[in-house]
Amino acid sequence: MASLVIAEHDNKTLKDSTAKTVAAAAQVSTPVHVLVAGADCAGVAEQAAKLAGVEKVLVAEGYNKMLAEPMEALIVGLSGGYDAILAPATTNGKNYLPRVAAKLDVPQISEILKVVSADTFERPIYAGNAIQTVQAPAGKKVITVRVTAFKPVDSSGSAAIENAPAAADPGISKFVGEELSKSERPELTSAKIVISGGRGMQSGDNFHMLEKIADKLHAAVGASRAAVDAGFVPNDYQVGQTGKVVAPELYIAVGISGAIQHLAGMKDSKVIAAINKDEEAPIFQVADYGLVADLFKAVPEMEEELTKLGY
Amino acid sequence: MKVLVPVKRVIDYNVKVRVKSDGSGVDLANVKMSMNPFDEISVEEAVRLKEKGKATEVIAVSIGPQQASETIRTALAMGADRGILVKVDGDVEPLAVAKILKAICDAEQPGLVILGKQAIDDDSNQTGQMLAALLGWPQGTFAHKLDIGEGQMNVEREIDGGLQTVEVKLPAIVTTDLRLNEPRYASLPNIMKAKKKPIDEKAPGDYGVDTAPRLKVLKVTEPAKRQAGVKVKDVAELLDKLKNEAGVI
Ligand SMILES: Cc1cc2nc3c(=O)[nH]c(=O)nc-3n(C[C@H](O)[C@H](O)[C@H](O)COP(=O)(O)OP(=O)(O)OC[C@H]3O[C@@H](n4cnc5c(N)ncnc54)[C@H](O)[C@@H]3O)c2cc1C
Ligand SMILES: Nc1ncnc2c1ncn2[C@@H]1O[C@H](COP(=O)(O)O)[C@@H](O)[C@H]1O
Numbered sequence: 001m002a003s004l005v006i007a008e009h010d011n012k013t014l015k016d017s018t019a020k021t022v023a024a025a026a027q028v029s030t031p032v033h034v035l036v037a038g039a040d041c042a043g044v045a046e047q048a049a050k051l052a053g054v055e056k057v058l059v060a061e062g063y064n065k066m067l068a069e070p071m072e073a074l075i076v077g078l079s080g081g082y083d084a085i086l087a088p089a090t091t092n093g094k095n096y097l098p099r100v101a102a103k104l105d106v107p108q109i110s111e112i113l114k115v116v117s118a119d120t121f122e123r124p125i126y127a128g129n130a131i132q133t134v135q136a137p138a139g140k141k142v143i144t145v146r147v148t149a150f151k152p153v154d155s156s157g158s159a160a161i162e163n164a165p166a167a168a169d170p171g172i173s174k175f176v177g178e179e180l181s182k183s184e185r186p187e188l189t190s191a192k193i194v195i196s197g198g199r200g201m202q203s204g205d206n207f208h209m210l211e212k213i214a215d216k217l218h219a220a221v222g223a224s225r226a227a228v229d230a231g232f233v234p235n236d237y238q239v240g241q242t243g244k245v246v247a248p249e250l251y252i253a254v255g256i257s258g259a260i261q262h263l264a265g266m267k268d269s270k271v272i273a274a275i276n277k278d279e280e281a282p283i284f285q286v287a288d289y290g291l292v293a294d295l296f297k298a299v300p301e302m303e304e305e306l307t308k309l310g311y
Numbered sequence: 312m313k314v315l316v317p318v319k320r321v322i323d324y325n326v327k328v329r330v331k332s333d334g335s336g337v338d339l340a341n342v343k344m345s346m347n348p349f350d351e352i353s354v355e356e357a358v359r360l361k362e363k364g365k366a367t368e369v370i371a372v373s374i375g376p377q378q379a380s381e382t383i384r385t386a387l388a389m390g391a392d393r394g395i396l397v398k399v400d401g402d403v404e405p406l407a408v409a410k411i412l413k414a415i416c417d418a419e420q421p422g423l424v425i426l427g428k429q430a431i432d433d434d435s436n437q438t439g440q441m442l443a444a445l446l447g448w449p450q451g452t453f454a455h456k457l458d459i460g461e462g463q464m465n466v467e468r469e470i471d472g473g474l475q476t477v478e479v480k481l482p483a484i485v486t487t488d489l490r491l492n493e494p495r496y497a498s499l500p501n502i503m504k505a506k507k508k509p510i511d512e513k514a515p516g517d518y519g520v521d522t523a524p525r526l527k528v529l530k531v532t533e534p535a536k537r538q539a540g541v542k543v544k545d546v547a548e549l550l551d552k553l554k555n556e557a558g559v560i
Contacts, residue, residue: 067477068440069449091470095452098405098440107406107525110435120529125434126328130337131534135527172449176465176476189471193560217560225489235455235469235490242349242429242489244471250559260327267537271557273549279542288540288557291549301546309550311560 002055003029003084006075007036007048008092011064014047016190017088017145019152022051024145026153027115028084031055035164037063037074050155058164065175071096074167076103079140089144101142108142109134113149127241127264147189148247148268181234183221185211188237191220193250194269196239198262199226200255200276200295207233209299210254216303216311222246222266224256240265255295258283275299312422312481314357314366316391317412318350320375320382321432334530346382349427351389351494352487356457357425358390359492365459366423368392372415374408376400380510387505388497394510399522405433407515407522409441414518416446421482423464428453428486439486449479453488 003025008015018034025032034048037060045059060074075096079085085100087093089111101108113131114122120135121143188194195210195217207221214221222244223237239246241264251269256262258274258281266272267286274287277294284290291298322328323343331338346354360366371386373379374397383394397411416424426439443450451457451466455474458465459481467476469488497505515522543549553560 065475065477068443068452072444091453091468094436095440095450098437099444099450101437102406102409102441102444105406107404108435108437108441109526110437124534125531126322126337126432127434128534129328130330131532133529133532135529137525137527170447170449172480174478176478178470178473178475180473229490234473235488236471236473241431241434250553250557261324271553271559272537272540273553275549284542285539286537289549289552290540290542291546292542293545298546302550305546305550309554 001029001083002031002033002081003086004078004082005032005034006085006087006093006097007034007044008088008090009036009038009041009044011038011041012043014044016152017090017147018048019051020147020150021086021088021145022054023150023153024112024115025084025086026053028086028118028141028143033058033082035060035075035078037066037071039064045161049159049161050157051159052153052155052157054157054159057159057161059161060164062169066092066096067173067175068096068099069173070167070169072099072103073170074164075100077167078164079104082140084141084143086143086145088147093144097142097144104140104142106140106142107136108144109136110144111146112143113146127260128267129260146245148245181236185214186218186220188220188222188239188244189246192248193217193219193252194222194246194248195219195252195254196222196224196256197227197232197254198224198256199230201227201232204232209303212303213299213306216306224262253283253287254299256283257281258286312366313368313370313419314360315370315372315416315419315421315424316350316353316357316386317372317408317424317426317438318354318382318386319347319427319430320344320373320379321347321430324348324431330531330533334532336528336531344378346385347427347430349429349487352489352491353425353427354386354389354391355492355494356487360459361390370395370419370421372397372412374399374403374411383510384505385497387508388502389495390501393508395513396510397513397515397518399515402524403522404524404526405435405437406441406525407520408438409445410520411515411518412442413445414520423481423483423485425485425487428488439484443484448483450484450486451477451479452486454485455488455490457485
């Protein structure tokens with residue numbers, strides 16, 4: 001039949017995670033349609049229409065923050081025409097998609113890493129310390145996609161854009177407000193380089209040292225849970241099993257011990273570098289390049305050296 | 312208002328799991344088991360609501376083997392009032408858990424159900440949202456802060472871009488994130504007291520729910536292992552390697 005991908009966007013820009021989810025969807029069931037639900041999101045629909053392999057884009061206005069309850073009604077209403085419904089495993093996708101699965105009385109397959117065949121998938125369990133291969137029963141498949149595991153489709157397509165049929169808002173939830181982290185740096189989950197700090201950073205102020213390096217390398221800044229819990233940086237910096245999963249070209253861990261929950265979020269990075277004063281720190285077991293040093297000496301030195309090298 | 316808190320018995324978060332060599336699953340024999348860490352946060356939040364006079368009774372529910380009664384005892388020692396154990400051996404998928412919880416909600420009529428955002432064994436992050444859909448209730452997932460009013464509640468949520476606040480009508484579902492609170496340790500007197508608190512034992516059949524898995528696990532394997540690399544002597548060597556050997560800066 002077809003698959004439906006729910007687009008991730010901020011009403012202006014289509015996120016890369018959508019193009020990656022389309023790549024996964026194309027392996028499950030074709031043609032691929034994309035649903036753009038938002039507010040004044042016509043521009044996003046146009047971007048989605050360019051994704052290679054997408055046949056049709058459906059636009060639904062009136063879904064400003066993609067609240068889970070109206071999204072459930074909208075997607076369930078559309079589900080008849082699809083045998084697979086996929087969303088990126090972002091906090092949005094994780095919020096609304098299980099509701100859809102429950103309403104359709106099918107299991108959700110969370111955070112797939114690989115499409116083995118149209119009904120068989122690989123997914124991580126136990127913080128990625130084991131990989132499960134699961135086969136879905138006959139019927140509709142509801143899937144969230146770990147986007148770091150898929151390459152985005154390119155923008156060579158030209159799909160038709162249509163309005164999605166309206167669905168009633170159950171009217172039991174409403175958006176009140178948000179406090180978004182503002183940053184000129186690339187997003188954590190799509191940056192080519194990520195530099196993260198842990199408890200060893202000692203304070204939020206000290207994170208400025210990492211930011212200076214991030215600015216030179218066009219990197220994003222991340223953190224361990226301990227650094228977030230201590231209030232050094234906001235929650236959305238957390239990398240790990242229960243935070244964000246990243247897989248950049250280069251991940252630099254500074255003052256992070258390397259607990260399994262942290263490794264779960266970064267061990268698929270291409271190259272890992274670690275700076276830690278404890279040579280026994282578990283992070284060194286996964287690091288390609290380990291520097292045993294006091295970060296308060298090494299990080300400023302790194303900034304200087306980068307300047308010298310012309311960064 | 313009654314508050315229902317589902318608590319799952321899982322492998323302790325400090326244990327390094329081992330995949331069985333026959334690919335059938337992970338080795339849970341003689342491994343330390345504990346309450347799912349997010350569920351401790353849920354119990355703590357529910358008990359605080361009771362202490363603030365917003366909740367009248369806190370009910371801990373676990374779906375699992377007989378030993379899951381220990382997980383319920385832990386919740387009782389933290390301050391929950393009574394427990395319900397729905398006895399099932401073997402894995403129960405989130406959808407089946409949600410269906411059992413729905414039936415319990417129909418019977419108990421709680422004003423709020425607080426679940427963990429994710430069980431650290433299956434890493435599904437589904438059950439709370441599924442329960443909300445089955446009940447037709449709103450949800451505040453990945454909760455960072457709760458503010459309960461009359462007939463409604465504001466939930467501040469941890470989202471990818473930062474924090475978001477939604478207002479939901481009660482009754483509602485909450486799933487907890489790490490920063491919602493710091494769970495207490497049960498005191499010895501409270502552990503003693505918990506032994507006398509009642510735990511009702513049920514079976515999935517009592518709720519008309521079939522717990523047979525829908526997904527077929529074909530195999531469980533170990534992920535590709537990373538090799539430890541080299542130690543560099545100083546920052547200059549590190550940058551040289553990153554630039555000239557790895558070519559990533
Ligand atoms: C349910 C649950 C979910 C979790 N989810 C996550 C998650 O998603 N992400 C995550 O990161 N964690 C998560 N954790 C927490 C995880 O178990 C660890 O506690 C956490 O990752 C530790 O953070 P850290 O490495 O910064 O701190 P620590 O373990 O305290 O390590 C600090 C490191 O800094 C080094 N250091 C100190 N000072 C210096 C210095 N001057 N120079 C150089 N090095 C120095 C030390 O040698 C040490 O290795 C979770 C835990 C639980 C229970
Ligand atoms: N077997 C279970 N018994 C009780 N609660 C459960 C069970 N399975 C899941 N839950 C609840 O659902 C949450 C999310 O689990 P999951 O959707 O499996 O990641 C957990 O934190 C628990 O609160």
